[in-house]
Amino acid sequence: MLVTNSNIKKLAWKKMNDLIPAIIQHSATGAVLMQGYMSQESLTKTLDTGKATFFSRSKQALWIKGETSGHFLNVDQVLTDCDQDSLLLACTPIGPSCHLGTESCFPEQKLTQQNFLSQLEQVIAGKKGGDPKESYTAHLFSRGTTKMAQKVGEEGVEVALAAVAETKEDLLGECADLFYHTLVLLADKEIELSEVMYVLQQRHHK
Numbered sequence: 001m002l003v004t005n006s007n008i009k010k011l012a013w014k015k016m017n018d019l020i021p022a023i024i025q026h027s028a029t030g031a032v033l034m035q036g037y038m039s040q041e042s043l044t045k046t047l048d049t050g051k052a053t054f055f056s057r058s059k060q061a062l063w064i065k066g067e068t069s070g071h072f073l074n075v076d077q078v079l080t081d082c083d084q085d086s087l088l089l090a091c092t093p094i095g096p097s098c099h100l101g102t103e104s105c106f107p108e109q110k111l112t113q114q115n116f117l118s119q120l121e122q123v124i125a126g127k128k129g130g131d132p133k134e135s136y137t138a139h140l141f142s143r144g145t146t147k148m149a150q151k152v153g154e155e156g157v158e159v160a161l162a163a164v165a166e167t168k169e170d171l172l173g174e175c176a177d178l179f180y181h182t183l184v185l186l187a188d189k190e191i192e193l194s195e196v197m198y199v200l201q202q203r204h205h206k
Contacts, residue, residue, distance in 0.1 A: 003078040003087065005047050008040060012085040019055060022087040024097065027076045028118040028194070033097035034105040036065075038087060043078075050075050052091055071095035117179070121193045124183050140184050148185045155181050 001007070011020060018040070024033040036054035038046070042062050045053040052065045052073035066072030073091040080087055098105040123137075130138035140148055155178040162171040186193065 001080050001084065003043070003047070003080050005044065008043055008047075010084060011043075011080055012083065013040060016085050019057070020085060020087055022052075022054065022089055024052060024073060024089050024091050027090040027092050028122065029115045030118075031104055031115065032106050033073070033091070033093060033103070034065075043087070046075055046089075047078065052089060065097075066094065069095070069099075071097065073097065117183075118193060120180070121183050121187070124180075124187050128187060137184060140181070141188060145185070145188050148181070148188055152178070152181050152185050 001010075003011070013020065019037045020043075021035060022038045023035050025031065026033055036052075037057060038053075039055040039062075042053045042055045045062065045064075049064075052075055054063055054065065055061070056063050064072070072094045073089070074094065075089055075091050077090040078087060079090075093103070096103050098107070127135050127137035128141050130141075132139040132142040140151070155174065159171070159174045159178050162174040166174075183193065186196070
């Protein structure tokens with residue numbers, strides 16, 4: 001169930017002694033970032049402000065993730081499970097989510113190959129506006145949209161040629177190049193990978 005201000009009271013607060021565990025998941029990569037606890041008040045504040053707010057069991061008080069470090073969790077969606085006694089928050093993190101300075105409180109987890117594409121998208125976006133001499137990605141951005149579009153076209157041709165005249169390893173390499181340069185072009189046009197995925201999903205349902 002999608003959690004909104006109008007249905008907060010429907011959650012199993014009494015069953016959970018007024019504190020419901022909340023799992024934080026990266027909206028883009030699906031990585032699990034951290035886990036905390038929410039009271040009705042903290043959940044309401046989370047929905048009102050768009051920033052993940054928890055209830056500290058040790059301090060017996062509300063705390064906004066990032067209020068001291070600046071590493072906020074911008075909330076995109078809040079869901080509850082079938083028993084309505086746990087929460088899943090899809091968030092866009094600003095900086096590391098763990099107080100130890102790591103991206104996640106579960107740093108040993110391995111992202112799936114599909115999730116890596118989203119992670120690569122973020123790395124590419126971070127290179128935008130960077131020094132062209134220090135990064136190939138920044139160099140691509142500095143050349144402008146037309147040059148980037150031409151590069152994608154070149155890579156597409158190389159994929160086609162590799163498919164009919166080269167080895168499997170060559171084809172894999174050319175496909176990787178095409179995916180990478182396409183992500184750079186999307187970043188230049190300020191288009192997120194999720195938007196492309198949405199189009200694919202819509203086509204799949206037709």
